[in-house]
Amino acid sequence: MASTNLHLSDAALEPIAAKVLAGERLTFEDGVALYKSHDLLAIGSLANHVRERLHGNATYFNVNRHINPTNVCVASCKLCAFGRKPDADGAYTMALEEAFRRAGEGWTEAVTEFHIVGGLHPDLPFDYYLDLLRGLKERFPTVHLKAFTAVEIGYYSHITRLSIREVLEKMKDAGLGSLPGGGAEIFAPAVRRVICDHKIGAYTWLKTHRIAHELGLQSNATMLYGHIESAEDRADHLLQLRKLQDQTRGFQTFIPLAFHPANTELGKLVPHDETTGFMDLKNVAVARLLLDNFPHIKAYWIMMTPRVAQVALRFGADDLDGTVVEEKIYHDAGASTPQALTRRDIIRLIRDAGREPIERDTLYRPVTRTETAVSVQV
Ligand code: V47
DSSP: OOGGGOOOSOGGGHHHHHHHHTTOOOOHHHHHHHHHOOOHHHHHHHHHHHHHHHHTTEEEEEOEEEEOOBOBOSOOOTTOSSOBOTTSTTOOBOOHHHHHHHHHSSOSSOOSEEEEOOOOOSSOOHHHHHHHHHHHHHHSTTSEEEEOOHHHHHHHHHHHTOOHHHHHHHHHHHTOOEEOOTTOSOOOHHHHHHHOTTSOOHHHHHHHHHHHHHTTOEEEEEEEESSSOOHHHHHHHHHHHHHHHHHHOOEEEEEEEEOOOTTOHHHHHTTOOOOOHHHHHHHHHHHHHHOTTOSEEBOOHHHHHHHHHHHHTTTTOOEEEEOOSOOOHHHHTTOOSOSOOOHHHHHHHHHHTTOEEEEBOTTSOBEEEOSSOEEEOO
């Protein structure tokens, strides 16, 4: 994109555009100005410029399956529609054999990743989670286990009195491959107190990811937007992630997550509408511009619908996540998106946006498939 082709209708974006085109780092104030601007096409163009500088037309996706072993949770986060108290209607906990069976069922395409997250169960011992990892590795040795948010790791440290490092070491020995990005929400303490006051704070979330990176585990990061947070809170959240990434380089992907209010306490406390397409695209684009040291920005189609996620591929995103198969966290909160897309559906969305689909494994290595085999190029 030549700088002369960029039409700005918001003059506040001029110095920011100049920095982006010169490859300079943006500040907190720049982030706030971007969030407050309505010049979505200019912001999207700038983000697309950065996205194409990093990845050209390449657009990544994977073939994955979500596994949520339990929804029983000692926390009562107001943002969440997934967690249940042990005796509540709809509470479930999978026996290990059930989790292994679910992992293998219902899909003809060979998955390369299990994405495993669940509630903070009051009674399950730490060994349950280690046995889950070991059992999945034994049965599906080629599948990468992206499992347990920093919140869950912090909880296991609490119930075992082991340090976060010791918990992560034991999990890595049992087969853990990387950490998903959940539980970050918004780092600002005043917002956290309202939306998820039972969760670890920003300090422990960031510390857990730092230790994971030190142990050689890659991880992702998320931000939940569209509730009571301000533009300043969002810019602060992204810059705290950028600072850690400067030090460790262990983050792979950032995923902006739109708040879904249905069936949540937060939705009742402060009446909320769902986020709009405009807001979703802006959050993808601003993340691409502020997180200059994150390799990938994911447009999570489950959260923003396949239609908006597809458009996001021209607003800074280079990844669509995966086939997913069975999603609970967003669907319990009223998401109307499908529970799964096929490889074919995802490839079509990407091609239709004029991008080149690349099936990846969790660590972004290209995956090649033949009629009978799946292999990863290392
Ligand atoms: O941490 C919970 C969010 C997250 C609601 O790492 C909600 O590749 C909206 O982190 N409305 C879990 N959001 C999902 C997640 C994720 C998703 C896809 C890919 C990856 C990855 C990670 O979902 C939670 C929380 O921020 N969440 N409840 C709700 N009502």
